[in-house]
Amino acid sequence: MTRVGLVVNPVAGLGGRVGLGGTDGPDRARTALSLGARPLAGARAAAALGELAARAGEPARDELLVVTAAGPLGAESAAAAGLTERIVYAAGTGRDTSAADTAAAVRAVVAEGVGLLLFAGGDGTARDVLGALGDVPCPVLGVPTGVKMHSAVFAVSPRAAGEVAAAWLARTGRVRVRDAEVMDRDEDALGEGRVTSRLFGWLPVPDVPVRVQQRKTGSSAALPEAVGGIAAEAAERVGAGLLVLGPGSTTRAVAAALGADVSLTGVDVLALRPGHPPRVVARDAGEDALLALGPAWIALSPIGGQGFLLGRGNQQISPRVLRAAGGRERLLVLCTETKLAALGGRPLLLDTGDDALDAELSGHLPVITGRRRTSLYRLAM
Numbered sequence: 001m002t003r004v005g006l007v008v009n010p011v012a013g014l015g016g017r018v019g020l021g022g023t024d025g026p027d028r029a030r031t032a033l034s035l036g037a038r039p040l041a042g043a044r045a046a047a048a049l050g051e052l053a054a055r056a057g058e059p060a061r062d063e064l065l066v067v068t069a070a071g072p073l074g075a076e077s078a079a080a081a082g083l084t085e086r087i088v089y090a091a092g093t094g095r096d097t098s099a100a101d102t103a104a105a106v107r108a109v110v111a112e113g114v115g116l117l118l119f120a121g122g123d124g125t126a127r128d129v130l131g132a133l134g135d136v137p138c139p140v141l142g143v144p145t146g147v148k149m150h151s152a153v154f155a156v157s158p159r160a161a162g163e164v165a166a167a168w169l170a171r172t173g174r175v176r177v178r179d180a181e182v183m184d185r186d187e188d189a190l191g192e193g194r195v196t197s198r199l200f201g202w203l204p205v206p207d208v209p210v211r212v213q214q215r216k217t218g219s220s221a222a223l224p225e226a227v228g229g230i231a232a233e234a235a236e237r238v239g240a241g242l243l244v245l246g247p248g249s250t251t252r253a254v255a256a257a258l259g260a261d262v263s264l265t266g267v268d269v270l271a272l273r274p275g276h277p278p279r280v281v282a283r284d285a286g287e288d289a290l291l292a293l294g295p296a297w298i299a300l301s302p303i304g305g306q307g308f309l310l311g312r313g314n315q316q317i318s319p320r321v322l323r324a325a326g327g328r329e330r331l332l333v334l335c336t337e338t339k340l341a342a343l344g345g346r347p348l349l350l351d352t353g354d355d356a357l358d359a360e361l362s363g364h365l366p367v368i369t370g371r372r373r374t375s376l377y378r379l380a381m
Contacts, residue, residue, distance in 0.1 A: 007117070014029050116206070144213075226370055
């Protein structure tokens with residue numbers, strides 16, 4: 001049988017929609033749950049396995065064996081995808097799972113000789129996998145279920161993970177392995193008002209261009225005139241109304257050019273009125289707070305190097321929020337020409353968790369690059 005490993009971090013991404021950021025540590029996960037967060041990692045892992053099974057086809061599907069850990073650490077996702085599983089690790093009952101469980105599960109799964117290890121989580125989970133594997137040369141691929149995911153070890157979406165896994169396990173020789181960076185946010189730099197990442201090591205990942213994401217790269221400071229032009233253009237389009245600002249250095253610089261001080265990693269809301277300074281009406285807003293706003297414009301800037309527009313670090317701007325705002329008609333994409341050119345023609349990426357919405361948003365959309373300047377650019381799933 002073809003053996004594929006699966007380890008799921010069941011609390012990965014919990015803090016995204018409620019505006020907490022990551023959920024490293026049990027206290028943060030419990031806080032997210034108390035705020036109404038719903039676990040998504042298991043369902044996204046199941047979607048990846050479902051795509052793998054669909055692409056494998058009959059009778060290869062019947063030859064797939066998912067080597068995994070018990071319960072929410074993997075077995076539940078395998079069962080949801082309708083695949084046969086072999087459980088090789090079980091966490092202790094009556095307690096929250098931990099990074100130690102992730103590491104122990106990885107070691108147990110890899111010891112079974114799997115052809116590929118899928119793990120569902122974010123950057124913190126990728127670091128746990130890196131530490132658990134050590135020098136074991138097992139190819140791995142991340143199913144993106146965390147919040148920010150700066151590492152280059154993740155597929156661009158759960159279904160893309162299934163697509164890449166199927167291509168690798170088919171062993172046609174067309175897919176090679178590359179060493180991909182394991183990154184995580186530099187908290188010291190964040191305290192200084194910069195969003196940068198630290199390198200922790202490399203993991204061997206099947207190399208399928210476009211379907212496996214790039215690492216986040218730092219952006220050089222944008223010229224004040226460029227940011228000022230973007231801010232003026234965005235303000236004119238909004239007129240009198242509410243503007244939801246996604247996280248990032250570009251959107252924060254745009255807010256500053258408008259005269260507002262907003263957070264660097266949260267989602268904030270400005271009330272704009274021509275001829276008046278903007279007013280901050282919400283800081284670090286979660287999904288529920290954004291849904292309560294009523295009609296609003298949504299301004300986003302892609303992540304440098306990766307090109308993600310939705311689904312990385314801004315899960316508060318959920319499918320429900322996007323639909324309530326009016327979809328692509330109320331979406332403003334803000335990006336300097338330099339940052340856009342650095343993508344090398346690769347599309348801006350969408351991973352909202354709602355395939356139908358991602359399809360609706362896909363296609364070409366004007367990107368505001370300055371005053372009276374736009375660039376028609378492609379958005380893709």
